[in-house]
Amino acid sequence: MKRAITPILFLFPAVSLVMIFIVYPIFYSFYLSLHSWDMISPNRIFVGFKNYAKLIRDRMFINALKNTLIFTIYTVPTQIILALGLAILLNQKLKGISIYRAIFFSPVVTSIVAISAVWMWIYHPSLGLINYFFRILGINPVNWLGDPKTALLSVSIMSIWRGLGRTVVIFLAGLQEIPKEMQESAQIEGASNWQIFKYITWKLLSPTTFFILVVSTINAMQVFTQIHVMTQGGPAGATEVIVYNLYYRGFQLFQMGYASAIAYVLFAFIISLTLMQKYMLNRWVFY
Amino acid sequence: MFKISLISLLIGIFLVSSSLSSIGQAQSKIKIVFWTTLPTGGYLSRWIKEFESQYPNIQVEQQFISNSYDEMAEKVLASIAGKATPNVAQVGQRHGIPQYVDSGALLPAGSMLDKNDISDILPGLWSRYTYKGRFWAVPFASSTPGLWYNKNLFRRAGLNPNRAPKNWEELVSFAKRLTSDTNGDGKIDQWGIGFSEDVPWYYRPMVIQNGGVIFDKNTGKPMINSKESIETLQFFQDLVFKYRVMPPLQHNSSARDFVNGLYGMLYRSTSVRVSLKKEVGDRFELGLGFLPGKKRVAVGVGGNALVLFKSTPEKEDASLKLIKFLTDTRRTVEMGLETGYVAVRKSAQKQSEIINLRKNDPIADTIYKQIDYIKDSGINPGDALFWRGILRGIEEVETSPDISPKMILDNLQQEILEFLNNYGRR
Amino acid sequence: MGYKSRLVKKILIHSTLFTLSILIAIPFIWMISTSFKNIEEVLSLPPTWIPKRWVFRNYLDAVRFVPLGRFFLNSVVVSSITVISQLTVCSMSAYAFSILKFKGRDILFFILLSTMAIPGEITLIPTFLLIRNIGWMNTYQGIVAPSLVSVFGIFLLRQFFMGIPKELEEAGRIDGITDFGLLIKIILPLSKPALATLSLFAFLDSWNSYMWPLIVTNRIEMRLVQVGLRYFINDELGNNWGGLMAISTLIIIPTLIVFLLSQRYFIEGIKTSGIRG
Missing domain, CATH: 3.40.190.10 (Periplasmic binding protein-like II)
Incomplete structure (x- = not known):
């Protein structure tokens, strides 16, 4: 009797807050997605799933979807591999390790508006830092953010730079959970570093890795601010991503219903990606 | 028991006194809210003070929203949706105004100015702020x-x-x-x-x-x-x-x-x-x-303009007074002198300060010569x-x-x- | 042999970390260096790393034009409430989702998780309408309400709680400990690194929040630190780059302090894991 009520007690604060402040607005936007409405004009028209049907023919949206997936493929695996490597390095007991940790974390604390401006200088085709070094090395300068071929890659690099510290911190926290004794006893038994990593660290870290994979995929699929500041979706639509598209539809063209439909298609993509990740990784996630 | 009655007494006193004070204020002062893309503390805040001393019964609360027109537009959109609009707002001309108009939240501030004011502001500017045959905004900080x-x-x-x-x-x-x-x-x-x-x-x-x-x-x-x-x-x-x-x-x-x-x-x-x-x-x-x-x-013309939101007749009236004040000849001249924006009134260009500015600065002179050629086809x-x-x-x-x-x-x-x-x- | 190889390993690690940290820090260093330059030098070619002439005006401007004190106070209040609330609420529900067993647990968790898949840009106005209807515009509760709970935080803690050895939980049960006791006396002390991570992120996200506070407040006295940047951005009249970089540098100091404080718990985590044996 007492047992049945315990989960309710433990879940009540979170669930009630989520229902009011998160689920309610989400349902509201679903309601919006079935209408042709800008949220301010007196007449709203119920259109059913027409907004969704229109999306299939919307070239701007298809392009945004493609770019979002490419951005996710560029950033998520790179970030996870880099962060895991860094976290293992930063988990050592070394002099000055906390300074290194602070440096790797520093990009995370910067305000995105200011740091995007800094990156725009770094990427500047004639005066920027990267091309400055390229010229010294005799490499042809690249129009990083200006060229449709490199713009999305450039935004991805900046995003990896900014998000890396977060992932490192989560991995670090995950590494703390692994009992030192297990690694030590394996070492005594003559296991190589790679074996220790493969059979102990990687396995015991799998709940953390799963978490990071899911969360960073969601974040990548929802990338917006740095695009808004640095490229506004350009050049020639090369960095147009879904949330930017949604923002443009909703807030500049006042197509709130349509924008909400975009959000729900994104939702479907993210959920199926998450389920796929869960299915594929179920084998090595040890709880 | 004693505690409860004491607390309710205190609450009662508080409620009465606060409602009294708000009645007192309502009688003496009309309060209007002004959303700006300019931070407080600059020339705009100074003008608002000047306005308040000229109209002692009007109190203006300047609320700095953001100098990003996109963010101001988001804020205005939310405020119309939530029926929590300000009385006056400084908005960009790039997009948004037609939709505010069609939501029924705005009054045609430009068309509500006096005939003299309308003809004093360069016609090219009105050509930009026209929608469905009326002027929905009054040009404030204009650039070319x-x-x-x-x-x-x-x-x-x-x-x-x-x-x-x-x-x-x-x-x-x-x-x-x-x-x-x-x-x-x-x-x-x-x-x-x-x-x-x-x-x-x-x-x-x-x-x-x-x-x-x-x-x-x-x-x-x-x-x-x-x-x-x-x-x-x-x-x-x-x-x-x-x-x-x-x-x-x-x-x-x-x-x-x-x-x-x-x-x-x-x-x-x-x-x-x-x-x-x-x-x-x-x-x-x-x-x-x-x-x-x-x-x-x-x-062409860019920059921002002032829009007037529907409210109560007396607030609308006070707001229009504020808009007129902020775009009058004196303020227009100061705008042209203190910033890179251009003074867009014919009368402002006849003022000695602007004439001197043009004499001393060939770049400013070019800007003023060019504004007669502003042509546009209305907001859409x-x-x-x-x-x-x-x-x-x-x-x-x-x-x-x-x-x-x-x-x-x-x-x-x-x-x-x-x-x-x-x-x-x- | 052992000593030598350890030394080589140490040197290798140090040099790798050093090179990487230089690469990572470049934009950061650039930001700080720009905050001490005048406008002419900011745009100069070739770029200068160390200002030719040190200018402190940018910082003076940041302090003079921006009501920074008020912004800091607001941000500290909002961030503290967010951190405390998320720690409490998330750890309780993460406990339910990891340690407790009940019908529909995993489905409920997945539904909760799926709310993360809707981007905040689209719920911005619906959330605003909600807060306005409650009557919380221009208040601290209006600013913090949507971040009192974080699905990210629940997920994070759940993953960590799941990694805690079952034996510890069972030992507690035999002693007749209640679920609350188990959470507070056993689970939470073992999860300090995860709790530190959550606190850090909760703090950071509310410190960096910009659009939501802007939508839900009108009065400048209720705004948070990120608004400060807006005083130096003006596309039409030209940005004040030095001022922008100065204020950005100023407002990241508290987050760096919070980071350094939370570091302690990472090291403590190593010690506590010793009990597990």
């Missing part, structure tokens, strides 16, 4: 585009540093002479002409210069794929591939390059009059010319589509000489037509 140039590079190229190109043909011939490979490595490192990141803002008047329009003045119908517009987009492609005087796809970086002497000429807003001089410093001598014309001379619900479509189109034609400007503009025209059809049916 201009052709900035580097006089040192002009001299080096054997051009007269005091004469900017008058038309597109001259623009091309000047640009050809300014384009060069200064260090002899086989690559061009000094370009004739560049456009700043807000390219559609220059595209708009260029179409008008070429004899076209963006939206039909009377019907609001888009004319994006007109012959005049296609020629304009073609011109961008030609600057890159035919004349080879503009580097492709560098609109986001051109402003900084210009400061460092890598461009001979640059299309950029004249509102940077003060800051650009500081940025350039003693690197070179700065010149400003009109936007080069074609069939006619035309220039499809403005955001135009902006984005043209930006994208220009970027596309700069990527390859094989992309057809006509095809791009035909598609854009179709897209805007569809959008406006749906918009009208709503």
